[in-house]
Amino acid sequence: MSGSRWTLWRAAKVLAWSLAGIFVGLPVLLYLGFLGIQEASERQWLGKAPTHPAIDVRSHEPHTVALLDVGFDSLATRMRLIEEAKESIELEFFIYEVDTASRLVTQALARKAREGVKVRLLVDFALPVFKLAPHYAQALEAAGVEVRYYNTAGLARFFASNHRTHRKLLVVDRQKAIIGGRNIADDYFDLSERYNFLDSDMYIDGPVASGITDSFELYWASDWVTNPIDVAASSTLPGPELLGLPTAAEAALAAELQRHPPQHALSTCNDMHFVTDYPGSGVERRKVFLELTRLAKEARQQIMVESPYLVLRDDGLAVLQQVAQRGVKLQILTNSLYSTDAFYTVASLANSLDRLSLPKLEVWAYGGQALAGSERPSASPRWGVHAKRAVFDDHTIVVGTYNIDPRSANLNSELMVVCRNNRFLAETLQHNMRLRIAQSRAVVGGANAGGLNALVKDADEDTLFKMRAIAPIASLLDFLM
Template sequence: MRTTTWTFRRILKWACVGLLGLIVGLPTVLYLAFLGIQEASERQWLGKAPTHEAIDVRSREPHPVALLDVGFDSLAARMRMIEEAKESIELEFFIYEIDTASRLVTQALARKAQQGVRVRILVDFALPIFKLAPQYAETLKAAGVEVRYYNTAGMARFFASNHRTHRKLLVVDRQKAIIGGRNIANDYFDLSEAYNFLDSDMLIHGPIVGAIADSFELYWRSDWVARPEDVAASVALGAGQGLLGGASPQEEALAAELRQHQPQHQLSTCNDIHFVTDYPGSGVERRKVFLEISRLVQEARQQIMVESPYLVLRDDGMALLRGVVQRGVKLQFLTNSLHSTDAYYTVASLAHSLDMLKMPNLEVWAYQGSPLASGLRPSASRRWGVHAKRAVFDDHTVVVGTYNMDPRSANLNSELIVVCRNNAFLARTMIEDMQARMAQSRAIVGTADAGGLDALTEGADDEAISRMRRIAPIANWLDFLM
């Protein structure tokens, strides 16, 4: 009897040990397998890099250009461009909201379509932020506006579903374009009463706009694009007015103000302009923008100023920074504090990197969330955040586009940039605007009074800080998705 009891206890003991090993070991095995899969996916090379004549185009013909640093200015410029269209209008965006700004833009597009202008909208299908549902697309089609969706892959295709088009462009008649950080929504045009973005676009006139239009055509016809009628109408329509229909008195007043508004920008001439975009589809061999930005960074000799809503750097990004500052190049970043963004997961990743960012010649500044003191119109909201994706190199070369300083832009998303070389006026304009934003920021790394984590989280409420801390382990684990 004693032998039987001892044997039973021994079996039970080893069963418990095995169960414990399974509980601990299986997640570990799955985690390692996941890391292997994501690394293979992120670093995959599917063969020769695809090419297209509109992916990388550089022109030394004179191009009138201007920065649109004020949201309301950018909306006024877009409405004016749409109104002046004669033949074609192309729009591509990551987010196309259903709100006042999108109603004004969409109604203007429908009017031009009824006048015989070909109007096409390509919008990303990322479900967490997707709003332009098939029901809306059907209404737009009846008004003469064509709509297509980029990448309708579901979460069952995990890595494919994480590839998005993050490109943002408006092209009119292949002659004028606006590219930059703004989507179509109130908070990009200074109209939200809750929260608004400090952003930047570039207005471009000239031959290179044809290449931007050709890149839209490449995406429009790619295998990653679906027609709304081929997509299940599973996105519920929100309450309230749709995109078309009668405008409210407030919208009519806003439209009249936009028609009269004179944007606060000045045209200059870019005699060396360069358009670079990623090729449609997932796979790092299709990413072109990161390579061009890396070249510009390595060519810099004196100073680089960068503005990005996120600053998430992996080992290769850190190595690139070390190489820059070791050459004596001064590097300044402007990004968001926890108070000025809802993306607490990216702030958690930045917080984890603070010690690694303590390098000579490197400063990191966090915007503190208040309206700009220099705003020309009354602020619609009390809380603002950085959303511009731009840089100045050596006081003469500027970059404006959709590329964030994070692994997602480098390895997963389709992005675009425009580079204007040797335009001191444009560079000075951008520097002055960035300095105005930095004046309402706090240094977190690189200055004598840098506040570190305290400066990064200053002004944030307890719940935001708690969320940041809770997400930190996952953010560090899944930094390639940040």
């Protein structure tokens, strides 16, 4: 073979091996990389578990409590609490929108700040949902409302950027609090004309509210918190105002909220338990998952659970299997493909249906319509469940921010309150969940369970295509869901 032919042959061979490396080796490397990311996401910063009195607070003193299962009622209760504040208001949210609900809340906060009430707002900086930009924060600061951002790490810091505070709380004067699944946005308070959430919060009046405030202080002072002034952004960005004069429609809505008669019943809880994760990245800081696991292991008869997502990995599935082996009836209400925009979580659930065929386990998918019997007319044609709550053995309830997914278990900071031995509250939660289940389809369990067909019924072709497209790799990416 001549030198030139030899050179060409070697070049062709190198090219062939290069192409093989690209088309075969690269996918393998990506797969191994994702496995590494998955493992690292569950073991990041693994070390001694930090502790603080504010992350686990239990009181046997009487607390006045109520479930806020109606969005408009929850907003009206928030507005009343803010107006009643005398000394301090603390708020922490994953999402703080710039819309009608947020304008009403923000204007109320500014009024209280002008009256001398100390008002502080902590908002997560998750870029896909972040709206309270620095120029809004500057306007709030000028009105006397202190604003901070949680975790401004960019995507270049992959592990750090995936840790978020998913906590949602409002505390007034260290005495009264609302915690639960709702962020500050129209779709959490039945005001969106496109899509609304069926959610749930708990109103608390009693000593545990002071502990919730202490947990806010812990987060506010953490190294993960940034002053908006330190985030590079223009102070003259265009956009809707948060503190401008209310429109005629907003003024009418504010008046309706002020007149709104409560749609919740008060009761007394004599065993109130608040649990939250420690701020910062690392599985050793996650406390809520461990407490929920303990409650599940203590159950003897039945557990009812509501979560917008149902993404199970081996540890979560093991908990369900242990519950089923003890003969405990377990009902889980989650979203159908039609009632959620999170098609990727539905893809993960669809991949898990065979593993969920356990004794006495039922999985229900919400149909997507407004809940029947609502006092106010439906503002949107489509609804989805967003509550994160459970009831154990007809007497103990949990309301919080924890979704049944790996992100809540391993990455996010979450919180919850547990009320033990309050049958009235448990019955109230069960009744509301049964109303939602009545407008749902059985996916797993029971004679009429429809499996995948029940899960995807009524979804449009575009959403079905996206779910099917991601399904083959959903299990690989479940640690981020």
